[in-house]
Amino acid sequence: MSLDPVTTNPDHYRVVLENERVRVLEYRDRPGDRTTPHQHPDSVMYTLSSFRRRLVSGDRHHEVELAAGVTGWLPAQEHHGENIGDTPTHVVFVELKEPAPGAAPAGDVVPGPQLD
Template identity: 65%
Template sequence: MNSDDPTVTDPDLYKVIFENDRVRVLEYRDRPGDKTHLHRHPDSVMYTLTSFRRQISAGERSVDVEIPAGTVRWVGAQEHSGQNIGDTQTHSIFVELKEPAPSPRDGVLGPQT
């Protein structure tokens, strides 16, 4: 496990709930005001179990994201930190792919449709 793995940087917020040689599934839970440390995700699929508002930051860039419960989004490989800027708890599932992407998508930040 790398030092930029979210289960290492924020073990109180990220928990591995399944893993095999092709995918790793993380459960993420936080409360309003909670922040994550800088960490890295491979290409992933995110399923939001609760609605949330958060700010995702990477270097000098940041984006505010509001996603309703039940949304499924592609999250391209990226390094970022985040903060729950809403007034609700966050509960999400990430399915991280262990296979490399066919080509890098530099410059994309936050979840994609």
């Protein structure tokens, strides 16, 4: 079963560019929207709007609040999330297709900031 976010959550994720080295995704949602479980490879995230989310990875739950204009590194991860704020979420992800040397295999939960 594919955990590609474009497949699992097509109402929220869309591919805006893809080549042999990267895939760029746009993510949008509204307050109260939820995603189903999905995976991301190592990625760079850029927030186009301010938002609040609850993220769930296995038994771990945490809430994040980010301002518009934030750029961050996200290690490969599997999770699902919910917009718990009162503003829409608008984010761009640049997914790397080449894993870092010694990286955890796809599907392993890697600690660190996790965003949806």
